[in-house]
Amino acid sequence: MNHARQRHTRTERRDAAENRQRILDAALKLFEQHGVEQVSMNQIAIEAGIGPGTLYRRYGNKSELCMDLIKDNIVLLFEDIEAYLEEHQDEPPSQRLKGILTIFIAFREKKLQLLAGVEEVSPANKSQSRTPSPVYDELHEIISKLFREMTVNELTEPDNVFRTDILLMALKKDFYVFQRDVRGYSPESFLEQLCLTFFPQTQKDKP
Template identity: 65%
Template sequence: MKNGKITNTRTERRDAAENRQRILETASRLFEQNGVEQVSMNQIAAKAGIGPGTLYRRYRNKGELCLDLIKDNVVLYFEKIDKYLQDNQTAPASIRLKGVLHLFIRFRESKAQLLKGVEDAEPNYGKKSKSRSPLYDEMHQHLVNLFNEMDAEEHGQQDNIFKADVLLAALRSENYLFQRQVRGYSPEEIVEQLCNIFIARH
């Protein structure tokens, strides 16, 4: 009985891993062909040959699926940030903040659709919730730390949690794409404009 139990557990794990891989491959293909917004969870389940219940047990919404698709890229992105901050630890915090923004925008440009999918599924803040996605929360903490350093360097004091939230709001897909596609700003120009607002002291 014990051996039978172990075998069953391993089979379940193998099946779950195979389902996950099938889901991710199917979602990636559909997103590539149609765009993230146009693809439903039910379509993904049908094309992957699994039941909707199986899909929703693993991913509560499309945002979680998008986050899983880019999680390796997210890990690499934060490793780049950590390395950049380590390599430039003696530079003023304002310079490092600008460098972090450049890295974030390059990442956003390369994973635009999936990032929008993650953002679209973030909690509705009419409800009580203390976080958005893990990507948002980690980026927010980096920004707060850098803003705190800037205050220490300049003997100032601001609400840097709020300030980081506002900066990230400006970088959300809908706002960022509006600046890129409607206003016509390049990624570099967007960074410069944000630095003028969030770094320059008046």
């Protein structure tokens, strides 16, 4: 590669990095002011001072943009979950699952808007609406494994994949905020209701 091409490539990379940072800064500012749901991709492009095409080349929808904003926090979330599971590996599966839900609900409270954005599917991507986000995909694997450990009788207990799907739906923004703001459950009482609903004390967990 000649020197002129090297300089051109470095300039392109620098421009792309600067555009990405402008987009993220603009999106975070607008999300904090108005909430993720109320902000359009065009508003983000205008705030960032770039064309819509530049924005859509980097992010296909708000969900992808929110994922970029929150991805470092999500890495830390799953590191916390893994550390918790390792530290409490001798506890019954119901207790380990309660611990994971405690960690996730605290994360949900702290990152409510951005996590909601990760869950959101833009109108242009309705065909993907049944596809789980990477966050919930990874959680599904962890939770369904714990449900399998709790299973005493497969013939009389719910399917573990189905049970995990329903539990994850209960953890998403719309249901969680409704229970918190309309029903009046605190994060702690919400957690207790989840535990009572999805995994009351099982024979397998009893000494």
